[in-house]
Amino acid sequence: MSKFENLTNEELDILREMGNIGVGNASTALATMLGRPINITVPEVYLLKFSNLDKVIKPDEIVVGTVVGLSTMDNDNSGFLYMIFPQDSPNKLAELLIGDSSDESMVESTIMEISNILASHFCDGIANMLDTVLIPTPPSYAKDYSVAVIDALLAQIADKTDNLIIFETDLVDQDNTVNIFLMLIPTEKFFEYIMQLLEMVK
Amino acid sequence: MIHEHLIGIGEFRVVKGLAVLKTIGLGSCIGLALYDPYNKVGGLAHVMLPSSKNGTVKSAKYADHAVEMMLSAMKRLGSKERNIVAKLAGGAQIFKHMNMNLLKIGDRNVDAIKNILESQGIKIVSEDVGGDVGRSVYFYTDSGKMLVKYSNGVELWI
Numbered sequence: 623m624s625k626f627e628n629l630t631n632e633e634l635d636i637l638r639e640m641g642n643i644g645v646g647n648a649s650t651a652l653a654t655m656l657g658r659p660i661n662i663t664v665p666e667v668y669l670l671k672f673s674n675l676d677k678v679i680k681p682d683e684i685v686v687g688t689v690v691g692l693s694t695m696d697n698d699n700s701g702f703l704y705m706i707f708p709q710d711s712p713n714k715l716a717e718l719l720i721g722d723s724s725d726e727s728m729v730e731s732t733i734m735e736i737s738n739i740l741a742s743h744f745c746d747g748i749a750n751m752l753d754t755v756l757i758p759t760p761p762s763y764a765k766d767y768s769v770a771v772i773d774a775l776l777a778q779i780a781d782k783t784d785n786l787i788i789f790e791t792d793l794v795d796q797d798n799t800v801n802i803f804l805m806l807i808p809t810e811k812f813f814e815y816i817m818q819l820l821e822m823v824k
Numbered sequence: 825m826i827h828e829h830l831i832g833i834g835e836f837r838v839v840k841g842l843a844v845l846k847t848i849g850l851g852s853c854i855g856l857a858l859y860d861p862y863n864k865v866g867g868l869a870h871v872m873l874p875s876s877k878n879g880t881v882k883s884a885k886y887a888d889h890a891v892e893m894m895l896s897a898m899k900r901l902g903s904k905e906r907n908i909v910a911k912l913a914g915g916a917q918i919f920k921h922m923n924m925n926l927l928k929i930g931d932r933n934v935d936a937i938k939n940i941l942e943s944q945g946i947k948i949v950s951e952d953v954g955g956d957v958g959r960s961v962y963f964y965t966d967s968g969k970m971l972v973k974y975s976n977g978v979e980l981w982i
Contacts, residue, residue: 625869672872673832681848684975689919737976744907762919766975769849770918770958773833777852777872780834780885 631821634667639791640748640816641665645804647747648740649793652802655739656718656795663792671784672776678788679706679768679805686712687771688737690758691743692812700756701808702775703744705737706768707801714799730763737761744804752819775807783810828871831855833871834885838897840866849975854887854914854953855961856937858894858946859968860903866965867894871914873929880975887936888978891944909947911982912937913961913972915953930954950982 629637645662653660668678686707692700709714711776713723716732723729738761744755766773776786789806808816829837829848838858839845847855849939854871869890876886884890900969916932934953941948952959952972962971970982 658962671832673835675833676830676848679896764918766851766918766958767849767960769833769944770851770916770975773850773872774852774918776833777929780872781877783878784834 631668633817636820637787637789637816638656638665640751641667641791643748644744644789645749645791645793648744648752648804650795651739651743651808652736655736656800658718659796661794661796662796664789665779665789668786668788670786671789672733672780672786675769675776675786677722678699678790680768680787682706682733684766685768685771686733686763686765687768688733688761688763690737690741690761691775692756692758694757695755696810699778699809701779701806702772703741703758704772704775704805704807705740705761706803707733708803709801709814710753711800711802718800734761734763737763740802741802746807748806752816754815772807779807779809785810787813806816828905831868833870834872834883836867836884836894836897837891838865838867838894839965840865840903840951842964845963845965848913848921850959850961851916851918852914852933854912855939855959855963855970856887856890856894856910857911857961857963857968857970858891858898859965860898860907861909861968862904862907863902864966864969865898865901865903866963867898868961868963869894871933871937874932883977884956887933888940891937891946892938895944904945905944908946909949909968911963911968912948913948913952913959913970913982916955916959918956925931933968950964952980953982961979 667697741758749756
Protein backbone atom coordinates (compact mmCIF):
# COMPACT_ATOMS: atom_id res chain seq x y z
CA MET A 623 0.00 0.00 0.00
CA SER A 624 2.63 2.51 -1.03
CA LYS A 625 -0.16 4.75 -2.25
CA PHE A 626 -0.98 5.53 1.32
CA GLU A 627 1.95 7.74 2.16
CA ASN A 628 2.09 9.76 -1.01
CA LEU A 629 -1.39 10.93 -1.78
CA THR A 630 -1.48 14.23 -3.59
CA ASN A 631 -3.54 17.15 -2.31
CA GLU A 632 -5.87 16.62 -5.24
CA GLU A 633 -6.47 12.99 -4.26
CA LEU A 634 -7.05 13.97 -0.66
CA ASP A 635 -9.59 16.51 -1.87
CA ILE A 636 -11.50 13.84 -3.75
CA LEU A 637 -11.45 11.61 -0.68
CA ARG A 638 -12.76 14.48 1.41
CA GLU A 639 -15.47 15.04 -1.15
CA MET A 640 -16.44 11.39 -0.89
CA GLY A 641 -16.72 11.74 2.89
CA ASN A 642 -18.69 14.93 2.39
CA ILE A 643 -21.26 13.22 0.19
CA GLY A 644 -21.70 10.32 2.61
CA VAL A 645 -22.02 12.51 5.65
CA GLY A 646 -24.15 15.06 3.82
CA ASN A 647 -26.63 12.34 2.99
CA ALA A 648 -26.57 11.05 6.56
CA SER A 649 -27.04 14.50 8.07
CA THR A 650 -30.06 15.23 5.87
CA ALA A 651 -31.68 12.02 7.12
CA LEU A 652 -30.85 12.91 10.72
CA ALA A 653 -32.20 16.46 10.32
CA THR A 654 -35.47 15.07 8.96
CA MET A 655 -35.71 12.62 11.81
CA LEU A 656 -35.00 15.23 14.49
CA GLY A 657 -36.88 18.06 12.78
CA ARG A 658 -33.97 20.48 13.19
CA PRO A 659 -31.04 21.59 11.07
CA ILE A 660 -27.81 19.65 11.37
CA ASN A 661 -24.47 21.18 10.40
CA ILE A 662 -21.53 19.14 9.25
CA THR A 663 -17.86 20.03 9.34
CA VAL A 664 -15.57 19.55 6.35
CA PRO A 665 -14.34 15.97 6.64
CA GLU A 666 -10.79 15.33 7.73
CA VAL A 667 -8.87 12.53 6.09
CA TYR A 668 -6.24 10.91 8.28
CA LEU A 669 -3.65 8.47 7.05
CA LEU A 670 -1.93 6.91 9.99
CA LYS A 671 -0.39 3.82 11.53
CA PHE A 672 -2.45 1.76 13.95
CA SER A 673 -0.05 2.66 16.73
CA ASN A 674 -0.86 6.36 16.22
CA LEU A 675 -4.62 5.95 16.49
CA ASP A 676 -4.53 7.89 19.77
CA LYS A 677 -3.59 10.99 17.74
CA VAL A 678 -7.08 10.98 16.20
CA ILE A 679 -9.29 9.71 19.01
CA LYS A 680 -8.77 10.23 22.71
CA PRO A 681 -8.20 6.64 23.82
CA ASP A 682 -9.18 7.15 27.46
CA GLU A 683 -12.44 8.93 26.67
CA ILE A 684 -15.50 6.86 27.45
CA VAL A 685 -18.03 7.08 24.65
CA VAL A 686 -21.18 5.52 23.37
CA GLY A 687 -20.17 4.02 20.06
CA THR A 688 -21.88 2.02 17.38
CA VAL A 689 -20.26 0.14 14.56
CA VAL A 690 -21.58 -1.26 11.31
CA GLY A 691 -19.69 -3.48 8.93
CA LEU A 692 -19.80 -2.55 5.26
CA SER A 693 -19.91 -5.05 2.47
CA THR A 694 -20.35 -5.04 -1.27
CA MET A 695 -22.85 -7.10 -3.25
CA ASP A 696 -20.48 -10.07 -3.44
CA ASN A 697 -20.07 -10.02 0.34
CA ASP A 698 -16.61 -8.52 0.36
CA ASN A 699 -15.78 -6.81 3.62
CA SER A 700 -15.21 -3.17 2.71
CA GLY A 701 -14.54 -1.81 6.16
CA PHE A 702 -16.42 -0.25 9.02
CA LEU A 703 -18.34 2.85 9.89
CA TYR A 704 -17.74 3.88 13.48
CA MET A 705 -20.23 6.35 14.97
CA ILE A 706 -19.17 8.03 18.20
CA PHE A 707 -21.67 9.77 20.45
CA PRO A 708 -19.61 11.62 23.05
CA GLN A 709 -20.68 12.90 26.47
CA ASP A 710 -24.33 13.94 26.67
CA SER A 711 -25.20 13.38 23.02
CA PRO A 712 -27.00 10.04 23.53
CA ASN A 713 -29.31 11.49 26.18
CA LYS A 714 -29.91 14.65 24.17
CA LEU A 715 -30.84 12.62 21.12
CA ALA A 716 -33.24 10.50 23.16
CA GLU A 717 -34.86 13.65 24.56
CA LEU A 718 -35.25 15.12 21.08
CA LEU A 719 -36.70 11.96 19.61
CA ILE A 720 -38.77 10.36 22.34
CA GLY A 721 -38.88 13.16 24.90
CA ASP A 722 -37.27 11.10 27.64
CA SER A 723 -33.80 9.89 28.54
CA SER A 724 -34.44 8.34 31.94
CA ASP A 725 -34.58 4.77 30.69
CA GLU A 726 -31.13 3.63 29.60
CA SER A 727 -32.42 0.85 27.36
CA MET A 728 -34.61 3.34 25.52
CA VAL A 729 -31.59 5.61 25.01
CA GLU A 730 -29.72 2.63 23.63
CA SER A 731 -32.55 1.77 21.23
CA THR A 732 -32.66 5.38 20.07
CA ILE A 733 -28.94 5.38 19.36
CA MET A 734 -29.22 2.07 17.50
CA GLU A 735 -32.01 3.44 15.33
CA ILE A 736 -30.15 6.65 14.60
CA SER A 737 -27.03 4.65 13.75
CA ASN A 738 -29.05 2.51 11.38
CA ILE A 739 -30.31 5.55 9.54
CA LEU A 740 -26.96 7.34 9.48
CA ALA A 741 -25.21 4.24 8.20
CA SER A 742 -27.65 3.40 5.43
CA HIS A 743 -27.71 6.98 4.11
CA PHE A 744 -23.96 7.30 4.40
CA CYS A 745 -23.52 4.10 2.40
CA ASP A 746 -25.99 5.17 -0.27
CA GLY A 747 -24.15 8.45 -0.67
CA ILE A 748 -20.69 7.09 -1.20
CA ALA A 749 -21.82 4.01 -3.11
CA ASN A 750 -23.56 6.27 -5.62
CA MET A 751 -20.44 8.30 -6.07
CA LEU A 752 -18.32 5.18 -6.47
CA ASP A 753 -20.84 3.44 -8.69
CA THR A 754 -21.08 0.39 -6.47
CA VAL A 755 -23.36 -0.97 -3.75
CA LEU A 756 -22.47 -0.83 -0.07
CA ILE A 757 -24.59 -2.71 2.42
CA PRO A 758 -24.29 -1.93 6.13
CA THR A 759 -24.82 -4.63 8.76
CA PRO A 760 -27.14 -3.79 11.66
CA PRO A 761 -25.28 -1.68 14.23
CA SER A 762 -23.52 -3.03 17.29
CA TYR A 763 -23.67 -0.89 20.41
CA ALA A 764 -21.11 -0.37 23.15
CA LYS A 765 -20.26 2.11 25.89
CA ASP A 766 -16.56 1.98 26.63
CA TYR A 767 -13.13 3.50 25.93
CA SER A 768 -13.21 4.94 22.42
CA VAL A 769 -10.45 2.58 21.26
CA ALA A 770 -11.72 -0.50 23.08
CA VAL A 771 -14.97 -0.25 21.11
CA ILE A 772 -13.22 -0.81 17.79
CA ASP A 773 -10.06 -2.79 18.45
CA ALA A 774 -11.74 -6.10 17.59
CA LEU A 775 -12.73 -4.63 14.23
CA LEU A 776 -9.33 -3.12 13.59
CA ALA A 777 -7.89 -6.57 14.28
CA GLN A 778 -9.77 -7.81 11.23
CA ILE A 779 -7.89 -5.47 8.92
CA ALA A 780 -4.64 -5.43 10.92
CA ASP A 781 -3.49 -8.66 9.35
CA LYS A 782 -3.23 -7.06 5.94
CA THR A 783 -1.94 -3.64 6.80
CA ASP A 784 -0.52 -1.32 9.44
CA ASN A 785 -2.08 1.69 7.78
CA LEU A 786 -5.38 3.16 8.71
CA ILE A 787 -7.29 5.64 6.65
CA ILE A 788 -9.96 7.43 8.61
CA PHE A 789 -12.55 9.90 7.43
CA GLU A 790 -13.82 11.93 10.32
CA THR A 791 -16.75 14.31 10.32
CA ASP A 792 -18.58 16.09 13.06
CA LEU A 793 -22.38 16.41 12.96
CA VAL A 794 -23.68 19.22 15.16
CA ASP A 795 -27.22 20.47 15.63
CA GLN A 796 -28.09 24.19 15.68
CA ASP A 797 -27.88 24.56 19.48
CA ASN A 798 -24.60 22.71 19.69
CA THR A 799 -26.12 20.13 21.98
CA VAL A 800 -25.68 17.06 19.87
CA ASN A 801 -22.34 15.91 18.52
CA ILE A 802 -21.75 12.81 16.48
CA PHE A 803 -18.42 11.79 15.00
CA LEU A 804 -18.44 9.52 12.00
CA MET A 805 -15.40 7.53 11.05
CA LEU A 806 -15.11 5.46 7.91
CA ILE A 807 -12.40 2.85 8.18
CA PRO A 808 -12.01 1.14 4.79
CA THR A 809 -10.21 -2.14 4.28
CA GLU A 810 -7.07 -2.07 2.19
CA LYS A 811 -8.99 -3.58 -0.72
CA PHE A 812 -11.81 -1.05 -0.58
CA PHE A 813 -9.33 1.77 -0.27
CA GLU A 814 -7.55 0.54 -3.37
CA TYR A 815 -10.85 0.40 -5.20
CA ILE A 816 -11.43 4.03 -4.29
CA MET A 817 -7.93 4.92 -5.45
CA GLN A 818 -8.50 3.22 -8.80
CA LEU A 819 -11.52 5.42 -9.32
CA LEU A 820 -9.40 8.44 -8.48
CA GLU A 821 -6.98 7.41 -11.21
CA MET A 822 -9.86 7.42 -13.68
CA VAL A 823 -10.97 10.87 -12.62
CA LYS A 824 -7.55 12.36 -13.25
CA MET B 825 10.37 11.52 38.23
CA ILE B 826 9.02 8.26 36.88
CA HIS B 827 9.13 7.88 33.13
CA GLU B 828 5.81 6.97 31.56
CA HIS B 829 5.63 5.42 28.14
CA LEU B 830 2.45 4.98 26.15
CA ILE B 831 2.42 1.75 24.18
CA GLY B 832 0.31 2.15 21.04
CA ILE B 833 -1.64 -0.61 19.31
CA GLY B 834 0.77 -3.26 18.09
CA GLU B 835 3.79 -1.76 19.86
CA PHE B 836 6.00 -2.96 22.71
CA ARG B 837 8.63 -1.51 25.01
CA VAL B 838 11.18 -3.05 27.34
CA VAL B 839 12.83 -1.12 30.18
CA LYS B 840 15.47 -1.84 32.84
CA GLY B 841 14.75 -0.22 36.20
CA LEU B 842 11.73 1.89 37.06
CA ALA B 843 9.27 3.10 34.45
CA VAL B 844 5.54 2.97 33.93
CA LEU B 845 4.50 1.33 30.71
CA LYS B 846 0.87 2.01 29.93
CA THR B 847 -1.60 1.08 27.26
CA ILE B 848 -5.03 2.66 27.09
CA GLY B 849 -8.36 1.30 25.90
CA LEU B 850 -7.86 -2.43 25.51
CA GLY B 851 -10.96 -4.16 24.21
CA SER B 852 -10.19 -7.47 22.55
CA CYS B 853 -6.49 -6.57 22.57
CA ILE B 854 -4.16 -7.80 25.31
CA GLY B 855 -1.67 -5.96 27.47
CA LEU B 856 1.07 -8.56 27.87
CA ALA B 857 3.79 -7.87 30.42
CA LEU B 858 6.99 -9.87 30.82
CA TYR B 859 9.09 -9.34 33.94
CA ASP B 860 12.42 -10.46 35.29
CA PRO B 861 12.37 -9.82 39.07
CA TYR B 862 16.10 -10.52 39.55
CA ASN B 863 17.37 -8.05 37.01
CA LYS B 864 14.43 -5.61 37.25
CA VAL B 865 13.73 -5.74 33.55
CA GLY B 866 10.14 -5.42 32.38
CA GLY B 867 8.26 -5.03 29.13
CA LEU B 868 4.74 -4.44 27.91
CA ALA B 869 3.18 -5.23 24.53
CA HIS B 870 -0.20 -4.23 23.09
CA VAL B 871 -1.14 -7.41 21.22
CA MET B 872 -3.90 -7.35 18.66
CA LEU B 873 -3.88 -10.69 16.83
CA PRO B 874 -3.27 -14.29 17.93
CA SER B 875 -0.66 -15.27 15.39
CA SER B 876 1.38 -14.10 12.45
CA LYS B 877 1.26 -15.74 9.05
CA ASN B 878 4.19 -16.85 6.96
CA GLY B 879 6.13 -13.94 5.62
CA THR B 880 4.44 -11.19 7.58
CA VAL B 881 6.61 -8.31 8.74
CA LYS B 882 7.74 -8.69 12.33
CA SER B 883 5.37 -6.77 14.57
CA ALA B 884 4.29 -6.86 18.20
CA LYS B 885 0.69 -6.75 17.01
CA TYR B 886 0.96 -10.56 16.71
CA ALA B 887 1.15 -12.54 19.96
CA ASP B 888 3.97 -14.80 18.75
CA HIS B 889 6.11 -11.93 17.50
CA ALA B 890 5.42 -9.87 20.61
CA VAL B 891 6.76 -12.60 22.92
CA GLU B 892 9.76 -13.23 20.70
CA MET B 893 10.65 -9.54 20.35
CA MET B 894 10.22 -8.78 24.04
CA LEU B 895 12.27 -11.80 25.10
CA SER B 896 15.20 -10.88 22.90
CA ALA B 897 15.08 -7.23 24.02
CA MET B 898 15.02 -8.37 27.66
CA LYS B 899 17.96 -10.71 27.11
CA ARG B 900 19.92 -7.81 25.64
CA LEU B 901 19.27 -5.96 28.91
CA GLY B 902 20.71 -8.84 30.90
CA SER B 903 17.66 -11.00 31.60
CA LYS B 904 17.76 -14.77 31.74
CA GLU B 905 14.79 -16.51 30.18
CA ARG B 906 14.36 -18.83 33.19
CA ASN B 907 13.74 -15.80 35.45
CA ILE B 908 11.02 -14.28 33.31
CA VAL B 909 7.37 -14.40 34.31
CA ALA B 910 4.28 -12.96 32.64
CA LYS B 911 1.13 -11.01 33.48
CA LEU B 912 -1.69 -10.26 31.12
CA ALA B 913 -4.92 -8.28 30.97
CA GLY B 914 -7.49 -7.69 28.25
CA GLY B 915 -9.27 -9.92 25.76
CA ALA B 916 -12.76 -8.62 26.44
CA GLN B 917 -15.74 -8.83 24.15
CA ILE B 918 -17.10 -5.31 24.13
CA PHE B 919 -20.21 -5.71 22.01
CA LYS B 920 -23.32 -6.89 23.75
CA HIS B 921 -25.05 -7.72 20.50
CA MET B 922 -22.98 -9.88 18.23
CA ASN B 923 -24.37 -8.84 14.90
CA MET B 924 -21.03 -9.09 13.25
CA ASN B 925 -18.84 -12.12 13.06
CA LEU B 926 -16.04 -10.92 15.28
CA LEU B 927 -14.74 -14.45 15.70
CA LYS B 928 -14.27 -13.96 19.44
CA ILE B 929 -10.91 -12.37 18.79
CA GLY B 930 -10.39 -11.56 22.48
CA ASP B 931 -10.62 -15.21 23.55
CA ARG B 932 -8.39 -16.27 20.68
CA ASN B 933 -5.78 -13.73 21.71
CA VAL B 934 -5.79 -15.02 25.29
CA ASP B 935 -5.54 -18.66 24.21
CA ALA B 936 -2.74 -17.93 21.78
CA ILE B 937 -0.67 -16.05 24.35
CA LYS B 938 -1.13 -18.80 26.95
CA ASN B 939 0.02 -21.44 24.48
CA ILE B 940 3.06 -19.45 23.43
CA LEU B 941 4.10 -18.72 27.01
CA GLU B 942 3.64 -22.35 27.98
CA SER B 943 5.78 -23.57 25.11
CA GLN B 944 8.51 -21.10 26.17
CA GLY B 945 8.27 -22.27 29.77
CA ILE B 946 7.20 -18.81 30.97
CA LYS B 947 4.88 -18.86 33.94
CA ILE B 948 1.83 -16.58 34.09
CA VAL B 949 1.84 -15.21 37.65
CA SER B 950 -1.43 -13.30 37.34
CA GLU B 951 -4.02 -12.37 34.77
CA ASP B 952 -7.27 -10.52 34.32
CA VAL B 953 -8.85 -11.50 31.03
CA GLY B 954 -12.22 -11.80 29.32
CA GLY B 955 -15.46 -10.11 30.31
CA ASP B 956 -17.19 -7.33 28.42
CA VAL B 957 -15.54 -4.19 29.78
CA GLY B 958 -12.56 -2.32 28.32
CA ARG B 959 -9.35 -1.93 30.31
CA SER B 960 -6.30 0.28 30.58
CA VAL B 961 -3.08 -1.21 31.91
CA TYR B 962 -0.19 0.39 33.83
CA PHE B 963 2.85 -1.81 34.31
CA TYR B 964 5.55 -0.86 36.83
CA THR B 965 8.78 -2.30 35.54
CA ASP B 966 10.73 -2.29 38.82
CA SER B 967 8.18 -4.10 40.97
CA GLY B 968 6.39 -6.06 38.26
CA LYS B 969 3.03 -4.80 39.49
CA MET B 970 0.24 -4.19 37.05
CA LEU B 971 -2.64 -1.77 37.62
CA VAL B 972 -5.77 -2.56 35.61
CA LYS B 973 -8.31 0.25 35.24
CA TYR B 974 -11.70 -0.68 33.87
CA SER B 975 -13.75 1.77 31.80
CA ASN B 976 -16.46 1.53 34.48
CA GLY B 977 -14.08 2.95 37.10
CA VAL B 978 -13.12 -0.31 38.85
CA GLU B 979 -9.40 -0.67 39.52
CA LEU B 980 -7.39 -3.69 40.55
CA TRP B 981 -3.75 -4.63 41.00
CA ILE B 982 -2.63 -7.92 39.58
